[in-house]
Amino acid sequence: MAQLWGGRFTGSINELAWSFNASITFDRRFLEVDVRGSKAHATMLAKQGVISKEEKDQICNGLDSILQDVHAGKLQITDKYEDIHSFLEANLIERIGDAGKKVHTGRSRNDQVALDMRLYARDEILRAKGLLLEMLKTLNAIMKDNTDTYMPGFTHLQKAQPVTLSHHAGAYFEMFKRDYGRMKDIYERMNYCPLGAGALAGTTYPLDREYTAQLLDFYGPTMNSMDSVSDRDYLIEFMSALSTVMMHLSRFSEEIIIWNSNEYRFVEIDDAYSTGSSIMPQKKNPDIAELVRGKTGRVYGDLMSLLTTMKGIPLAYNKDMQEDKEAFFDAADNTLNCLTLFTDMLRTLKFNKENMAKSAMMGFTNATDAADYLVNKGMPFRDAHSVIGRLVLYCIDRKCAIDDLELSQLKEFSELFEEDIFDAISLETCVNKRLTIGAPSPTMMKKVIELNEEFIAQQA
Numbered sequence: 398m399a400q401l402w403g404g405r406f407t408g409s410i411n412e413l414a415w416s417f418n419a420s421i422t423f424d425r426r427f428l429e430v431d432v433r434g435s436k437a438h439a440t441m442l443a444k445q446g447v448i449s450k451e452e453k454d455q456i457c458n459g460l461d462s463i464l465q466d467v468h469a470g471k472l473q474i475t476d477k478y479e480d481i482h483s484f485l486e487a488n489l490i491e492r493i494g495d496a497g498k499k500v501h502t503g504r505s506r507n508d509q510v511a512l513d514m515r516l517y518a519r520d521e522i523l524r525a526k527g528l529l530l531e532m533l534k535t536l537n538a539i540m541k542d543n544t545d546t547y548m549p550g551f552t553h554l555q556k557a558q559p560v561t562l563s564h565h566a567g568a569y570f571e572m573f574k575r576d577y578g579r580m581k582d583i584y585e586r587m588n589y590c591p592l593g594a595g596a597l598a599g600t601t602y603p604l605d606r607e608y609t610a611q612l613l614d615f616y617g618p619t620m621n622s623m624d625s626v627s628d629r630d631y632l633i634e635f636m637s638a639l640s641t642v643m644m645h646l647s648r649f650s651e652e653i654i655i656w657n658s659n660e661y662r663f664v665e666i667d668d669a670y671s672t673g674s675s676i677m678p679q680k681k682n683p684d685i686a687e688l689v690r691g692k693t694g695r696v697y698g699d700l701m702s703l704l705t706t707m708k709g710i711p712l713a714y715n716k717d718m719q720e721d722k723e724a725f726f727d728a729a730d731n732t733l734n735c736l737t738l739f740t741d742m743l744r745t746l747k748f749n750k751e752n753m754a755k756s757a758m759m760g761f762t763n764a765t766d767a768a769d770y771l772v773n774k775g776m777p778f779r780d781a782h783s784v785i786g787r788l789v790l791y792c793i794d795r796k797c798a799i800d801d802l803e804l805s806q807l808k809e810f811s812e813l814f815e816e817d818i819f820d821a822i823s824l825e826t827c828v829n830k831r832l833t834i835g836a837p838s839p840t841m842m843k844k845v846i847e848l849n850e851e852f853i854a855q856q857a
């Protein structure tokens with residue numbers, strides 16, 4: 398055990414209490430950001446004359462050499478240390494002696510860990526943005542290729558009206574675009590530097606917090622030292638946005654699982670993203686999509702866990718907050734993995750266009766258009782609805798589509814039917830005539846795709 402706080406103690410800590418209290422097993426991933434933060438802190442201390450320039454150089458070089466040795470496998474991060482901060486400080490002192498003992502001047506582990514978490518989370522937000530942008534590009538490519546790939550649109554998982562694959566993918570484009578926007582908003586709010594808040598009440602050293610913030614690429618310092626060490630709102634916001642990403646991925650997964658089923662056969666998942674069965678040789682299972690759907694629950698759980706941890710904590714820092722890490726890492730790791738895998742799977746997904754169109758043709762997806770046809774010939778909509786309802790029943794009995802009937806048969810339902818009904822209710826017409834903003838016609842979709850392209854280009 399190598400702790401930072403021996404002086405006040407006469408007895409030694411219970412062994413189980415030590416490991417219960419320690420965070421080194423999971424905060425070791427702060428190695429890089431902790432070094433970055435300490436170097437900025439030391440640089441600022443030297444500028445302010447709190448430590449000498451030589452001491453600052455020794456500290457920075459010492460930290461760099463520790464980092465190098467850990468990366469090279471020459472130095473192990475072991476659970477002899479309570480946390481990553483203790484590990485680094487102890488090793489620094491071992492390497493450079495007295496100058497190492499000055500790195501923690503005007504700093505507490507409370508603002509140190511608050512900084513580490515922010516630096517780490519900030520990188521994860523940028524990664525999430527990058528992956529979401531990849532998703533948007535992939536979706537827009539599918540949209541571009543499929544403006545006339547007809548498929549049924551569903552409500553209640555019942556065939557409703559014909560749409561196109563372009564339109565269906567476009568719905569997900571909108572969802573992930575909002576997710577992308579959320580990441581941007583969160584970044585704007587969270588990008589302020591808590592370093593210099595000390596344990597909770599700032600410090601009497603003449604710290605230049607603006608300067609440290611600048612060195613670490615923050616917009617500026619945070620404004621209240623108590624809030625700085627106890628704010629985890631940005632993690633909660635980010636995890637909430639990640640949960641929404643997972644919710645979208647899970648809905649999409651569910652659709653791909655259905656589309657991949659023997660009954661639908663709308664898609665074929667590439668071998669790289671499917672698995673087989675140990676007993677049934679014919680099986681090719683959509684495990685990746687199922688696991689993405691499955692992992693959604695744990696990401697929601699991570700969010701709930703942190704929200705609940707934070708709800709009863711009095712100001713300022715309390716050790717409960719150490720619980721933010723595992724929940725956050727789990728949510729970020731899983732969501733970013735799911736995003737990466739899902740986008741790759743989508744990119745290699747084969748769409749069975751013939752089956753999609755066939756499915757759109759069956760199931761009376763043109764019934765609304767048949768009713769609209771009668772309305773255009775002068776029949777009130779409610780009457781037309783009823784006529785087509787009876788017509789559908791008639792077709793169900795004969796196991797055929799409306800399009801399969803003869804004009805003479807149609808005329809038994811309404812004298813208003815003429816030869817032009819067949820064109821009016823064809824799949825092409827049903828889709829192509831839906832020209833309103835947001836509707837599936839290729840004319841409208843092409844405009845949307847152009848707007849999407851502009852949006853993507855602006856993000857570069």
Ligand code: ARG
Nearest residue numbers: 420480506507510716718719
């Ligand atoms: N491991 C701690 C955490 O994650 C670091 C801060 C410790 N501060 C303290 N006062 N014990 O929150």
